[in-house]
Amino acid sequence: MATAVSIAPEREHYLNKEYGIRSWLLTTDHKRIALLYLVSITFFFFIGGFFALLIRLELLTPAGDLVQADTYNKLFTMHGVIMVFFFLIPAVPAVLGNFLVPLMIGARDLAFPKINLLSWYCYIAGGILVLHAMLTGGLDTGWTFYTPFSTAFSNTAVVEAGLGIFINGFSSILTGLNFIVTIHRMRAPGLTWSRLPLFLWSHYATSVIMLLGTPVIAITLVLVVLERAFHLGIFDPTRGGDPLLFQHLFWFYSHPAVYIMILPSMGVVSEIVTCFSRKRIFGYYFVAMASIGIAVIGFFVWAHHMFVAGMSLYAALIFSILSYLVAVPSAIKVFNWTATLYKGSVSFSTPMLYVFGFIGLFTMGGLTGLFLAALGIDVHVTDTYFVVAHFHYIMVGGTVMGYLGGMHYWWPKISGRLYPEAWGRLAALIVFLGFNLTFFPQFILGYLGMPRRYWQYPPEFQVLNVLSTAGSTILAVGYLLPMVYFLWSMRYGELADDNPWDAAGLEWKTSSPPPTFNFDETPVVTWEAYNYDELPTPQEVHVEQ
Amino acid sequence: MSNSPAPLVLEHTPGLQHHFADMEQQRNASSLGMWIFLGTEIMFFGGMFLAYLVYRMWYFNEFAAGSRTLNLLVGAVNTAVLICSSLTVALSVRAAQLGKRTLLVTLLALTILFGLVFLGVKAYEWDEKFTEHHVPGYSFHFQPESPEKPVDQGHAQIFFSLYFAMTGMHALHMIIGVGIFSVITWMAWRGRFTPEYHTPVEIAGLYWHFVDIVWIYLFPLLYLIDRRPHG
Numbered sequence: 001m002a003t004a005v006s007i008a009p010e011r012e013h014y015l016n017k018e019y020g021i022r023s024w025l026l027t028t029d030h031k032r033i034a035l036l037y038l039v040s041i042t043f044f045f046f047i048g049g050f051f052a053l054l055i056r057l058e059l060l061t062p063a064g065d066l067v068q069a070d071t072y073n074k075l076f077t078m079h080g081v082i083m084v085f086f087f088l089i090p091a092v093p094a095v096l097g098n099f100l101v102p103l104m105i106g107a108r109d110l111a112f113p114k115i116n117l118l119s120w121y122c123y124i125a126g127g128i129l130v131l132h133a134m135l136t137g138g139l140d141t142g143w144t145f146y147t148p149f150s151t152a153f154s155n156t157a158v159v160e161a162g163l164g165i166f167i168n169g170f171s172s173i174l175t176g177l178n179f180i181v182t183i184h185r186m187r188a189p190g191l192t193w194s195r196l197p198l199f200l201w202s203h204y205a206t207s208v209i210m211l212l213g214t215p216v217i218a219i220t221l222v223l224v225v226l227e228r229a230f231h232l233g234i235f236d237p238t239r240g241g242d243p244l245l246f247q248h249l250f251w252f253y254s255h256p257a258v259y260i261m262i263l264p265s266m267g268v269v270s271e272i273v274t275c276f277s278r279k280r281i282f283g284y285y286f287v288a289m290a291s292i293g294i295a296v297i298g299f300f301v302w303a304h305h306m307f308v309a310g311m312s313l314y315a316a317l318i319f320s321i322l323s324y325l326v327a328v329p330s331a332i333k334v335f336n337w338t339a340t341l342y343k344g345s346v347s348f349s350t351p352m353l354y355v356f357g358f359i360g361l362f363t364m365g366g367l368t369g370l371f372l373a374a375l376g377i378d379v380h381v382t383d384t385y386f387v388v389a390h391f392h393y394i395m396v397g398g399t400v401m402g403y404l405g406g407m408h409y410w411w412p413k414i415s416g417r418l419y420p421e422a423w424g425r426l427a428a429l430i431v432f433l434g435f436n437l438t439f440f441p442q443f444i445l446g447y448l449g450m451p452r453r454y455w456q457y458p459p460e461f462q463v464l465n466v467l468s469t470a471g472s473t474i475l476a477v478g479y480l481l482p483m484v485y486f487l488w489s490m491r492y493g494e495l496a497d498d499n500p501w502d503a504a505g506l507e508w509k510t511s512s513p514p515p516t517f518n519f520d521e522t523p524v525v526t527w528e529a530y531n532y533d534e535l536p537t538p539q540e541v542h543v544e545q
Numbered sequence: 546m547s548n549s550p551a552p553l554v555l556e557h558t559p560g561l562q563h564h565f566a567d568m569e570q571q572r573n574a575s576s577l578g579m580w581i582f583l584g585t586e587i588m589f590f591g592g593m594f595l596a597y598l599v600y601r602m603w604y605f606n607e608f609a610a611g612s613r614t615l616n617l618l619v620g621a622v623n624t625a626v627l628i629c630s631s632l633t634v635a636l637s638v639r640a641a642q643l644g645k646r647t648l649l650v651t652l653l654a655l656t657i658l659f660g661l662v663f664l665g666v667k668a669y670e671w672d673e674k675f676t677e678h679h680v681p682g683y684s685f686h687f688q689p690e691s692p693e694k695p696v697d698q699g700h701a702q703i704f705f706s707l708y709f710a711m712t713g714m715h716a717l718h719m720i721i722g723v724g725i726f727s728v729i730t731w732m733a734w735r736g737r738f739t740p741e742y743h744t745p746v747e748i749a750g751l752y753w754h755f756v757d758i759v760w761i762y763l764f765p766l767l768y769l770i771d772r773r774p775h776g
Contacts, residue, residue, distance in 0.1 A: 219592035231682035232706035239699030
């Protein structure tokens with residue numbers, strides 16, 4: 001690795017090609033746009049996390065003593081809105097996906113670079129509207145905007161926040177559109193669909209969901225805004241409108257949105273698990289098709305959010321069965337990753353630690369999801385902390401673990417520097433412990449009957465709530481650490497060579513950081529994905545040097 | 546589609562962006578991108594069509610009564626205007642392929658004109674709704690055509706809510722379409738399109754046709770629910 005030092009400083013790459021604010025804000029380089037997204041989603045992540053910590057502080061004691069009930073409603077709403085729409089959904093696709101999709105297929109950029117930049121501006125415009133709504137009156141509808149509360153009763157800035165999310169939706173749509181066209185039309189010669197890295201398969205599936213789902217939430221929020229602002233009555237029960245119709249439309253997007261969050265992280269896991277096992281992925285086609293399967297089945301399970309909302313029992317039965325079915329492709333992935341480890345030459349670098357965290361936590365989240373898909377149990381735990389714990393295991397334990405694993409894995413490519421490995425492993429450990437301490441007690445709380453979205457609770461729930469709050473502070477430390485040492489490494493980190501992990505994949509065949517147009521000449525692919533059996537092991541590489 | 550055979554000479558082709566290998570790849574990408582975008586548009590309007598379907602089944606009486614108050618003649622004229630605009634769009638793509646600049650500019654300008662006529666007529670119709678108290682809200686009042694057939698005021702409001710939401714969203718797409726075609730016309734005026742490179746005309750045309758098709762569905766669903774003579 002030391003050999004890279006002598007040549008690195010002079011070489012022109014995407015980071016040092018131009019300087020100045022204009023070169024960033026008007027860039028059409030997918031790698032720079034990825035970094036714009038990185039900065040902005042990190043900003044929103046810490047805002048959302050700040051609200052989460054306030055929620056946990058309030059719940060430290062049974063009495064509602066830190067904030068008032070109204071403020072508490074605003075806190076969990078703003079936590080949900082920011083984390084779902086401005087962090088979890090864009091996190092992996094907009095940062096890692098933007099950076100890696102063209103690199104992995106040997107293209108010079110995404111198909112529509114200007115539209116890519118436009119998507120970031122949509123994100124920022126939506127974000128500014130939502131932040132402004134939060135500072136001037138807040139929002140107390142929950143991130144779900146259920147009618148008729150959101151249309152007729154809430155005294156908060158529903159219209160502005162709704163418009164902010166609507167505009168932000170275009171950033172999803174434009175990113176998904178860019179990915180699909182790029183993967184279809186711009187693959188390097190020889191890169192057939194069956195040679196495509198699984199990261200791309202999962203981003204393809206994600207993009208399909210973004211494109212088919214996001215417009216539906218867009219029109220739903222438009223109708224809510226029109227109802228609030230111009231007295232249209234489409235969801236208004238006093239005029240015969242049906243609030244359940246709102247819930248159907250909302251969850252038609254918002255359940256698949258969970259797969260928008262988790263599928264890209266699954267792609268990250270597939271990349272990392274092969275690299276640090278030095279093995280081909282077990283069952284390539286099954287993992288690839290499982291992504292597509294999740295995207296397709298994921299569109300037919302939405303009403304499991306509404307089992308107690310007054311649905312016909314027969315409809316509920318069908319949605320229950322379909323919800324069980326979507327677990328099948330998810331389980332296929334988990335089993336295939338585990339089988340990839342078998343007899344692999346496994347090393348425990350930081351990205352791999354996050355992958356282990358992902359597999360364990362995602363399994364927990366997935367299995368408790370089956371509890372919730374079962375009609376009988378769902379009635380018992382609906383709107384309790386059991387649900388809260390379940391979706392945090394998927395969204396934080398799954399998505400964020402994958403995101404952090406991917407950030408560590410590709411950081412040398414993104415920045416040209418190595419992060420400090422010992423700190424990385426320590427942070428991964430802290431995140432894992434802090435996460436479980438925060439959210440595992442919530443399963444028990446929910447099963448015992450503590451409802452979600454209340455600012456006070458009976459005293460017998462206090463011990464578990466104190467555990468959860470303690471865990472959240474540990475988790476916060478775990479999330480702050482990588483930010484600190486990533487920033488530190490940009491200046492002081494050891495210079496990375498082109499392929500510090502000796503990984504397969506086109507993105508490692510260009511320099512670190514890559515030049516503006518990614519490859520000096522268009523690569524020709526003649527190998528299958530993850531051909532680790534044909535690559536030298538890291539030990540052999542060292543002997544040669 | 547023009548069948549230009551030579552992807553090799555295109556190193557200096559104006560309009561080829563740096564990240565594409567050749568013009569064909571660029572044209573295919575742009576066209577696929579627009580088709581996918583139209584797919585998202587189907588889902589966008591789909592939400593409202595779903596709401597329409599549900600409420601029309603529940604409140605058919607009010608939907609039929611509300612539909613009969615819409616101005617059939619004006620709606621039909623507007624439908625004809627839009628179909629004409631689709632024809633001029635299709636002809637303008639042909640003109641671009643043949644490289645006839647004057648014809649292209651004329652046809653594009655005609656398209657914009659038809660679009661503006663449509664929007665003007667739409668504004669007239671909306672204005673009628675205000676004077677008739679058919680706008681949902683506090684001053685809404687719906688008078689059934691005969692006293693024997695009572696009409697639920699709330700359900701009637703839902704019909705007009707959907708009418709305004711659907712025609713409003715369609716009109717918004719028309720306004721965006723007129724904006725896009727203004728840019729395209731300006732580009733055509735400046736001679737930016739050649740038989741080899743006229744992708745913007747094609748994909749803007751796709752968008753325009755899509756917006757037309759939405760109206761082709763809206764017109765019968767809103768204006769023609771039940772037009773039998775009633776006595």
